[in-house]
Amino acid sequence: MFLNNCWYIAAWSLDIEHALVARTILNKNLVLYRQQNGVVAILEDACPHRKLPLSKGRLLGDIVECGYHGLQFDCSGNCVLAPTQSSIPTQARVRTYPVLEKYGFVWVWMGDPANADESKIFDIPNFENPAWGKTDGGVLEIACHYLWVTDNLLDPSHVAWVHQSSFGGPGTGDTPLQIKTFDDGVVVSRWIYNQALPPYYAPLVKFDGNCDRLQHYEVRTPSVCINRSIFTPIGTGGQEAELDEKAYVMVSYNFLTPVDENTTAYYWLQHYNNDPHDTAIAKQLNDGAIMAFNEDRGILEAVHIGMKNMTTPKLDLGLDAGSLRYRKILDRAITKEQAG
Ligand code: FES
Ligand SMILES: [Fe+2]
Secondary structure (H helix, E strand, O other), rough: OOOOOOOEEEHHHHHHHOOEEEEOOEEEEEEEEEEEOOOOOEEEEOOOOOOOOOHOOEEEEEEEEEEOOOOOOOOOOOEEEEHHHHHOOOOOOEEEEEEEEEEEEEEOOOOOHHHHHHHHHHOOOOOOOOOOOOOOEEEEEEEOHHHHHHHHOHHHHHHHHOOOOOOOOOOOOOOEEEEEOOOOOOEEEEEEEEEEEOOOOOOOOOOOEEEEEEEEEEOOOOOOEEEEEEEEEEOOOOOOOOOOOOOEEEEEEEEEEEEEEEEEEEEEEEEEEOOOOOHHHHHHEEEHHHHHHHHHHHHHHHHHHOOOOOOEEEEEEEEHHHHHHHHHHHHHHHHHHOOO
8 A cells, every 4th residue: 555665754853853743654653853953853642561652651852651551762762761670671672763954854664664765755856956946835634544645646638627727727627648658757748838827827937928837646656746837928839849048847746654544644835937036925825825825735635535425436537547557656666564
C-alpha cells in the first residue's frame, strides 16, 4: 500500500520547536521534537511498556519521559532511566527514524535507516536563486487516499470544472494531452495556444493580450507532484520553443504524505520566476492556492467515499491514462520493495 524507502514530509520546519509533536505517517505513529542543538529527532510514538504515546509525556532537555511510569529515552531511542526498576530493562528501546531538513520542511525516512540518503530527496531547481519568488505554502489534511490526490495532480482537465475562478481557462477542457512515462513517474502535459489568461495568473504576467500556455503535471514516487505552468506571449510557446524572456513560469510543488489509507497530508509551495521580493504577490498566490486546493479537497473527499461503493458502475476516461500508468509504476515499486 505504501512505499517505505523514501523521504516523506513530516512537518513544516517552523512548526517543530522544543516540544513533543505527534504525527501519523504511513499508519505509523511518530513523535517529533527539536533538540536543544536545533536538530529534529523522530521516534516511534509508543512507550515499550504500555504503549502510551510518548507525545503524551514530557520533554526534559533532550530526553523524552513517558507520562505513565517515567521511562526516559534519548534521541537515539535508548532508555536512559527506569525509575521504578533497579536497572534498565534490555528491551526498553524505541525505534528512531532518519530525519533531515530541506526546503523549509522536516523530512522523515520511513524505510530501512541503512538506505536513508539525502540525495534521494526531490530536487527543487532554482530554490536558492534570488530571482525566483516563493509562497509560504501550507499544509492541508484531506480525508482521502493519497492516490486520489496523485490522480488529481496528473489530470490537467479537472481545472476546467473544479477551478473555474482560478486555474481554469479556455482550452483546459478539450486540448489533447501528451503522456511521458519514466521509471519512477509520469508527466501529463499539453500546450494550449492563443487563449485568454486564466484568472489566477492574469495579474502576474508581464505581457498583454492572449497567451500560449503549458500545463505540465508530473508525479514521481512516492507522491511528489510537480505542476509546472508557463504563460508566454502568443507565438512563443510550444514543446520545442526556447523560453521567451517575457514568459511567466510557476512551479507548484505538492508533496503528499499518506497519514493512513483514508487521510493525506498535502504540503505545498509555489515557486515562480519573477517578483521575488513582493510579499503581497506571494500572499495573493498562496491565498489563491488555498482556495483552489480546498476546491480539490471537497471533490476528493467525496470521490474517496463514492469509489468505495462497488454497487454503482465505474468507468475510466481518456484523461485517466496518465494516472493509471502512475499507479502501475508505484505498484511495481511497492511490490519490489516488499519482495526485498
Ligand atoms: S507506559 Fe511508559 S513507562 Fe509505563
Ligand atoms: Fe485541482
